[in-house]
Amino acid sequence: MTTPTTEQRKLGESIDRLVATDGAGRGVIDELYPAARALQDGPLCLEAASRLAPRLARGRAVVLATGFPMHPWFMGEQDGPVGTATLARALVLAAGVRPVILTDPVNVDLCAAAVRGAGLYVRPVDDALTLPTTAAVMAFPVDWDEAASRAREVLDTLRPSALISIERPGANEHRQYHQSDGRGLTAHCAKIDTLFAAAKRAGVLTIAVADGGNELGGAPIRETVLRAVPTARRCACPCGGTSVSQVETDVLITAGISNWGAYGIEAALALLLGRPDVLHDRLIDARVYERCAEAGAHNTAGLMDPGADAVPARFHGHVVELLGQIVAAGLDHGRMYRDPRYPWL
Numbered sequence: 001m002t003t004p005t006t007e008q009r010k011l012g013e014s015i016d017r018l019v020a021t022d023g024a025g026r027g028v029i030d031e032l033y034p035a036a037r038a039l040q041d042g043p044l045c046l047e048a049a050s051r052l053a054p055r056l057a058r059g060r061a062v063v064l065a066t067g068f069p070m071h072p073w074f075m076g077e078q079d080g081p082v083g084t085a086t087l088a089r090a091l092v093l094a095a096g097v098r099p100v101i102l103t104d105p106v107n108v109d110l111c112a113a114a115v116r117g118a119g120l121y122v123r124p125v126d127d128a129l130t131l132p133t134t135a136a137v138m139a140f141p142v143d144w145d146e147a148a149s150r151a152r153e154v155l156d157t158l159r160p161s162a163l164i165s166i167e168r169p170g171a172n173e174h175r176q177y178h179q180s181d182g183r184g185l186t187a188h189c190a191k192i193d194t195l196f197a198a199a200k201r202a203g204v205l206t207i208a209v210a211d212g213g214n215e216l217g218g219a220p221i222r223e224t225v226l227r228a229v230p231t232a233r234r235c236a237c238p239c240g241g242t243s244v245s246q247v248e249t250d251v252l253i254t255a256g257i258s259n260w261g262a263y264g265i266e267a268a269l270a271l272l273l274g275r276p277d278v279l280h281d282r283l284i285d286a287r288v289y290e291r292c293a294e295a296g297a298h299n300t301a302g303l304m305d306p307g308a309d310a311v312p313a314r315f316h317g318h319v320v321e322l323l324g325q326i327v328a329a330g331l332d333h334g335r336m337y338r339d340p341r342y343p344w345l
Contacts, residue, residue, distance in 0.1 A: 002049075015268055056161065092133055172244060213243070
């Protein structure tokens with residue numbers, strides 16, 4: 001684990017405050033963030049980045065999971081695939097890693113479009129493991145038994161250095177998946193929970209990014225989710241259970257919008273590595289949203305307008321810009337107190 005400096009921890013707090021802003025007006029992040037923060041020693045995005053950094057190596061695979069098939073189309077939203085694509089780009093730029101993105105069968109095309117929007121090639125997994133600036137996008141099984149078998153295969157063949165889930169539904173105590181209003185999604189969801197549970201048992205680093213409590217990784221803050229999220233205690237499907245995931249990850253990042261949590265990991269990596277280019281910019285962000293929407297991903301308001309959680313894409317770009325400013329300031333932290341910043345004054 002990379003140990004952040006005192007200055008980096010301070011800037012990590014700024015990153016967390018920004019990405020944990022309630023930009024979507026959901027009204028739950030003010031409770032979910034402190035609950036997740038209580039599980040870690042420091043800022044959440046910096047914690048994830050500091051654990052990731054020493055595990056990243058040229059040619060090594062990192063598995064990213066995303067995609068949230070929702071009623072009534074059972075297609076994915078832009079929240080998740082966009083942040084996954086930009087984080088995949090960041091990991092490639094940071095260390096030449098090989099991203100492998102897992103999703104539901106129905107969401108492969110939109111995830112691939114997002115990855116291309118982020119500037120990476122999309123190729124079959126064998127090519128992606130050998131070619132630079134290339135990612136694989138693969139469907140994971142929706143059947144539980146098949147998923148368990150595939151989980152073992154993924155860990156044995158890819159030997160990933162880390163697994164990262166971004167806005168990925170998590171199964172409840174009855175092995176059922178739900179969207180934020182409590183309606184069931186189980187038949188349409190890839191059972192990626194099996195992979196994360198197996199990876200954690202095997203000692204592989206696991207990270208989850210969530211914004212509403214019904215995502216993979218939410219198990220450690222279960223009681224907070226049940227209290228804070230109106231639909232969490234009893235779902236709207238026949239299972240009659242909660243909407244809280246049973247899977248626990250090594251690091252849980254709660255953000256106002258999950259894409260922002262992925263951006264926060266990028267910013268924290270850029271800060272730790274002294275590499276501002278690791279964080280994507282506003283123009284790339286806009287392009288990823290556009291490509292993802294064109295491929296069929298909705299903006300959570302039921303429209304394929306670029307954006308996530310009903311927040312238009314341009315506002316997500318502003319978050320990226322602010323994170324970039326935090327990183328830029330952090331590379332010369334405290335300069336104002338050492339010499340004049342504005343010598344012409």
